[in-house]
Structure formats: C-alpha cells, structure tokens
Amino acid sequence: MLHIPLWKRVVIFGLVALGLLFAMPNLFYSRVEQHNDAVSAIEAQGATPEREAAAGVWPSWLPSTLVNLGLDLRGGAHLLAEVQVEDVYEERMNGYWPEVRDALREVRDEVGTIRRQDSEPGVLRVRISRPEGMATALEVVRALARPVVSLSGAGSNDIEVAGQGDEIVVQLTDAERRATDNRTLQQSLEIIRRRVDEVGTREPTIQRQGEDRILIQVPGIGSADELKELIGTTAKLTFHPVVRRTSEPPDNPGARNVAYPSMDEEGVWYVLEETPVVSGEELTDAQPAFDQNGSPSVTFRFNPSGGRKFGQYTAENVGSLFAIVLDEEVISAPQIREAIPGGSGQITGSFSVEESTQLAVLLRAGALPAEMTFLEERTIGPELGADSIEAGKIACIVAFVAVLVFMGLSYGWFGLLANVALILNIGMIFGLLSAIGATLTLPGIAGIVLTIGMAVDANVLVFERIREELKTARGPSRAIELGYEKALSAILDANITTFITATILFLMGSGPVRGFAVTLGLGILTSVFTAVFVTRALIVIWFDRRRPKTIEV
Template identity: 40%
Template sequence: MKTLNFRVILFIFALIFGVVFSIPSLMQSESGKKITLGLDLQGGLHMLLGIKSDVAIASRTKSIAGTVKYVFDDEEIIFDDLRMVDGDKVTFELLDSDDVTKATALLKKEIPGIVINQNGMKFTVQMTSKEMARTKQNAIKQAVDTIRNRLNEFGLAEPTVAKQGEDKILVEVPGIKTQADEQRIRELIARAAHLQLMAVDEDRAARVSTMSAAEAKSYGDVILKDVNTNEKYLLRQIPVLDGSMLTDAKVGFDKSNMPVINFSLNGQGAKIFGDFTAKAVGKRMAVVLDNKVYSAPVIRERIGGGHVQISGNFKLEEAHDIAIALRSGALLAPVFVMEKRSVGPSLGADSIKASSIALALGFILVIAFMVIYYSMAGVIANVALIGNLFLILAIMSLFGATLTLPGMAGIVLTVGMAVDANVIINERIRELLHEGKSIAKSIEDGYDNAFTAILDANVTTLIAAVVLYAYGTGAIKGFALTMSIGILASMLTAIVGTHGIYQWLLPKMRKEKLNLWFGIKTEGAK
C-alpha cells in the first residue's frame, strides 16, 4: 500500500477538525463555541411591532429647529421667537432685514427637503411632502437597524429583526424563557432613548408649578418632570443638542459608587456644548432622556471635551440597558407591540426530535443504499459523507451560527447533494471499467469527467444560496447558510477526500474483486 497522499492527509485533517469542533455542540458542553438553536428549536419570543411614524415627523422638525438655531448663531444672524408649531413647522422672526437673503440661502443649503414661507420678517420652515414620506420610511428602516443593534449588544444570539409589509417590524428572540427576561427585552426594544440637553427657562422657571402646558408652549417652552422626584422643569422647547451627536455611552460609577452613564459627543456636538456652556454660566441645563429630566445642574464654567454624565439613581441593570440604547441610537419614532407570542421550549424540543429523526432516517437510508449498490466505493462515499456532516457542524459552531428547522432541512438536503457527487463519480468509474480500462485509469478519468458536472451543479446552487442569504430573513438565512457550508464542505470531502482514499487503496484493488470494490462484474479491466 502506498504512503498516504496529500488528499488523504487533507481529508483526515478536515475530519479531525470537524469532530473536535463539533463536540461542544453535540455534547452541549459548557466550554467551547457551540451552535445556537433558533426560536423554533429552543423557544423564545415572537413580536410584531408597529411604528408611530408621525412622531418621526415631529422629531425631524425639532432637529430642523435645532439646525436653524445652530446655523444662525454660528453666522451671527439675529433672530427671535424660534419655536415648533403643530409638530411639523418651525417658525422664527429675523430682526435685521439685511439678514433675510443670507438666512434663506443658508437654510436651503444646510437643510435639504424644506419649503420656506416668508411673511415680512417672520418665517415658517416645513418639510416637503416628499421629504415627509422619506422621513417616515427612514423611521422604519432606522427602527429595524436600531432594534437589531440593541439586541446584538445585549448579547442575544442571532435575533431576527426585519421589516414586514410597509410599516411593521418582525422581531424574534430565541432563548427567552422567563417573564422577567421577556419584560426586559420588551423595554429595551421599545425604549426611545431620545437624549436631549435642554436649557432651563430661568426667566419663568419660578412659575412652573402653576403654569399650564399651553402657556409654556406660548413661550416656546415645554414642562417636563424629574424622573425621581416628579419635580417640574420649564425647559426651552428647542434643545441645545440631541442624541444624534452622541458617539459613545458607557456605565460608570460616581463617588457614592452609584451607577451613572457617561457619554461622549462628536466634534460638532462638543463645539455646540462648549459654546453654550460658555454663554450660560450660572444657569441650568437639563439632561433629558425620553422626556424625563435626569439632572439639571448649574453650569459653573465652560465645559469642553464633549463629555457628559447622566445620574438618576439607576440600578446597574437599568444603567446597562440605557447605555446600550444610547449607543445603538434613538428611535426616530416609538414602536408598539401589535402581536406577541411565546414559543415554549417543549414545542422546540418536539421540533428537534422530529427533525433529528428525519435527518437520521434519511442518513441511514442513504448509507445503506450506497453500500448495497456500490460496495466498498459506497463505504468510501459514506466516510466522506460523515466527514461532511462533522465539517458543517464544526464551521457553524465556530461562527456561532443559529440552527433553525429550515437550517436542519438544509443539512438534510446537503446530505443528498454530497452523496450525489459520489454517485456521479462512481458511475463514471464504472462506465470506464466496462469499457475495459484499467482501474487506475478509470479512477483518474472518472474524477476528471465528473468534476465539471459536479462543479457546475454546486456553483449554481451556491449562487442561489448566497442570494437567499443576502435577501432572505430569519429562517431563510438559516437554510441558505447550512446549504452553503454543506456545498463547500462536500467539495472537499466528496471530491478531494474520496479521490485520495482511492489513490491510497489502489494497490489493493484487483480486477477479480471489482464487485467488492465497485459493485460490478466486468472483464477486461487491468
């Protein structure tokens, strides 16, 4: 028998690799990387969310107002009575007629998609209908991305977050088994995480306890309550800056060892913050999160660097969740639960049992057919098939992939595709043996003749799988992933591995034993 060739060595290495890295998943050990089971296999939370896209219009309008203030202050344009009206308009009055042309040009340059109406020195800025529609669609897209980022940062394995229809969002979170976990996830998803730094209206703050919301609005103010004491604050409606300028948020601890949230601002935010605090020494600025005041400290001096702290008697878990929400970005519009259901672990266990039986039964029948029909050639194909399965499990384990029911269907399909390659190869070899060629020549030519057909079939299937993964969601991605890994693994095991085994065993093959080796009886083979 010849020395082991490089193809056999490569196959042995692949087999060892597959077995070693599959063990944590197969044994469900505590250590090592493992395959994560999807919602349909381990149970979890399924939600269909709606989105209040009209709120996105108001949020975008408030952002426009903030831009107007920043641009005019930066260009030293004198204005007054800047406020929001009806949730979708920004009004202000210029005090110098010489600034009209310059102000109009700046607004058109800095704020795309707006209509500017002028009545003397009073201006109204509003989004175009096209910009409003785009803002609503952006709110949905941004909500999908934000919720996905929050769940990923929370440490959940492969949550599914996808747009469904025109204005709905599908969320599936596997592994949620308790009511407490479910409630925490729902709060994390629904948290707007809208951060604003707002100036206190010091001129009227003393009257805030007797002031109505309508009166506050007439001054361009808003009344918000303290998150802990319910104390009322009268704040300027247009924020100094908001969370869109935030770059990072982390949990820290103050001098009393209580959790706080430290966040950093980008360059523009740091400049605005520094300029404002320089002009507002001795006045208060409120840190507002989701329309609740967490603190309203007095500004003692200019604060540079763009670093701000939120303190509010947080629990550590709450501070952690808020920091995740801030890092992931604010929701442009609130979401609400339209439909919710929990998939119990017992249902997932039934799915695993049923699919495992299907996989095992299909695997056994394929192995039996290959041995009966192709004899030792079938045994070699089965060895490659076992190696293929271990490789699929190992690669999925290393990447922490999620296995779903469609993913298991992909594995079953891959078993059929992998053995199909060996069927093509064995038939080519048998045809050549029938023609009277030697065993060595038949094996080499058989692989050469079969390779093109196998490669074409696998490449076209792989392209389809890649497209499914790129454009599919949830379970479709799981199916595409397992099929893609299976195709690539089968190219190694079913073609390279079996070829090497044939070359290694070739000295043992004799023409009088072709029935043993290939399941045929033929004359003329040498």
C-alpha cells in the same frame, strides 16, 4: 496514475479532523453551554467558586462554540415592530425653533416681531410682523442649515426654507428625511439590542425589515409581553467629571467615585465622580455633523435646565475630561476645550462619518426615538421547540439511513466508502456552523436533509463514470482516475448553480429563509470537498493496500 501525495492526504484529513473537532461540543450541548455561561459571567462579574466549578465542566483547551438554536427550536418570543419615523420629524423641528427664534431676534429691526404658528407635524412655521423683511429672514434662517451627514445625501442641507406671505416655512429636505429614517431605525436597533443583551439571552435576532420595521426574535424568553416590557426599558445616560484614567479596574476608586470601563478602548477604565453633572433625561438631541475643519463630529443639545448646568460646569473645568456614560460604560471622554454655554456642544475626534453617526446613536440611546407599533407577536413554547428538534432528528435519521442503504446496495464497497465520507460530511457541516456562530432553525434542518441527498449525488456521478470506463477494458487504476477527472465538471456545474441559488436566498431572504440558505450553502461546500477529495483519498488508500486486478462498482 492513481496517486495522492502524502502532503495532500495530510491536508485533506487535517481539514476533516478540524471540522469534526469544532463539531464535537455539540455532542455535549448542555455541558458546553453551562461552561460558556459561566465563563461569560466570570468575565462580566468576577469569579466565584460556583462559577469556576461550572466553567470546569468542559476543558478550556477544547473548542467551546456551539450551533445556536433558533427561535423555532429553543422557543421564545417573536415581534415585528413598525417604527413611527414621522415622530422624529416633529421633534427635530421643535429642536430647531429656539435657533430660528434667536437668529431672527438679531435682525428684529427688519423682520419685526416673531411668533411660532400651529402647523402640521414635521413643519415649523414662523410669522414675522414685517413681510417686507422676508428676504432677510429667509437668508438668516437658511444660514442655520447643516450638511446632511450620510453617504447618499452628500452635498445636501438638512432643511429647506421657504416664504409664504408673512410666514417662514422650515422643514427637513428629502435627503435629511432619508438620513433621519436610517438613523432612527439604527438607533432603535441599538437600543433594543442593548436591552435584550442585558437579560443574557442567546443569539437574539434583531434586524431591520424594509423601510421602517424591525424584526425581534429572542430565544429562551417567556412571552411576547415580557419582551415588549423589556424593550420599553429606558437606558441610563449620564455625564460625569473624570477623576483619572487607568489601564486596569481599580480596587478602590475612592469615596463617592465609581469606575467604569471604556466601551471602545479595550482594557481602559475611567474613575468618575459618582454624582453626574447632567443626566440623559436632560439631553434633547444628538446629531452627526461636521466641525469647522470639515471633519465628522457629533453635536448635542440639552434642555434649558441641563444647558445651565452643563454651561456652568464647562466654564469652571476647561481642560478637564468629561465622560459620557451609557449603562455604566464610558462611550466617550472628550476634553473640555472651552466653556460651552447655551446647552449645546460638539464632540470632535478622529471619526469617520459612520463612527460619528454611531456615537450620535449611542448618545440618543437613552430612550426609543419614536413610538413603535407591534404588528405581529408570537410566543413559541419550549415544548414546541423540543418537538421540532425531535421531528428534525427523525427526518435526518430516515434520510441518512435511506441514503446509506441505497449507496451500499448500489455500489458495494465503493458505496460503503461514500457512506463514510457522508458521515464525515455531516460532521463538517456542524463544525462550520459552530465555527461561524450560525443559528440553526427548522428550515436549516431541512437544508441539512437536502444536503444529505445532494452529497451522494456527486459520488453517484463518479461511480457511474468509473463503470463506463471499466467497460472500455481499461485497468481499475486508470478507470478510477478517469472517472474522477471526467465527472468533475458535472459535479462543479451542478453544485455551483445550487450555491448561487443559496447565495441569492441568503441575500434576499430573511429569518427562516436565510437559515435554510446557510445550511444549504455550507452543505454544498462540504459535499464537494468530501466527494472530490475525501472519498477519492479513501479509495486511493484502499487501492494502494489491496492492489486488486479487477474491481466491481
């Protein structure tokens, strides 16, 4: 029987209404964008009459998420950078030299004098004057090895130590090199993202490409040169004594004090002494590690000047909190449990391996870890973006009108109902794009145009099946019911295979390819929904009202 229960109709049209509600802000793009910018400014910097007025141009009770425009639609800068990860190997070996030297000095009677030799980058060579003590020297240096902190390098150490004549050769293991490469890329991504976010650009694309490259696309920025200058900015890392911890931003932190929010604890603020004990310029390294209990932690090391200041302060303030501040946000505030001489220390807590790695990344985020070579740079003007939007509009309108006319001429009243569902389908696509915060690119518009054609394909299958059923002298109600039932398998087969293709494009592709895959995949979901449920619901409502004895498809 051709019937859809009331609760199913409510669910079907409720989902359609929800999709259209989320799509609606895109009809008032500039107004909603002004509202969103004002709300963000109020949250970050406080309310002013101008900001409150700008925030009031759009009702706060309505959805305010927009489809973000990609670089090719808004204009901006594009960079492809290669990170010179080999630079980090040399820095790591330079950092190991003081530890190796101090460890060998404790067995000087057996190894003799110790001298560092010139070597290729990423390799530490140390000559001892008594080669007969090489076995002892190797044992002492190997004791300095630490476990590799990565899921793929579990069970491996970070350095390998070998003897060549009277020289000790120290270098990173393959597992540690891979982990170091990943941390270096992750650190670079974090620094770039923080620098770009500071200028308030909308939806920048900052992602890893391959083994050692980073793709940076920032809509709305003036030029590639401006973006390169922005990326080169050095983050401000400082270490402050903690005065007190509070759950709200204090109105008056006190003379020569500052108040900074916690990065990870929402609603938590720290009042700190304005003058830092140590600055980030004196931090030479920070690495994820494991503490004496085998739990993930973070080790850090200062240069001699910073080490002296840090050791003196920790000796005089055992039991106090010590805040690590990055760009005026407290990323960690550990308690000083004991004096920490020598300029190195360890941060412990309830960390996972990923969290300890991330904290080490943030600690090192004061400067880019390695030099970046820009392999590709482009500046896309806003005029070109406007032209792309206009061309995309024309393509969508032409495809849309052609499909509407074809369906109306081919299937009459049923074709008009399919056209209504098609209009709702486009609205739901934009509603989903807005809800998930997706970025629309020029290839994404191509995906929408393709979806328009595919959306009616399901209706064509249903209507042709209904025609076949009508030829067997069945009644209109039974013909419509069988038409939907027998066409369903073909609809699902065709759309599932296309959805699998879209998924592969999204997982394996990047940039424009992923933009196309997103709109294509979402379009398939909405197309199947509107063809199988919405169009059928419209036909059932019409049939219940008219009760025709015969129908023409």
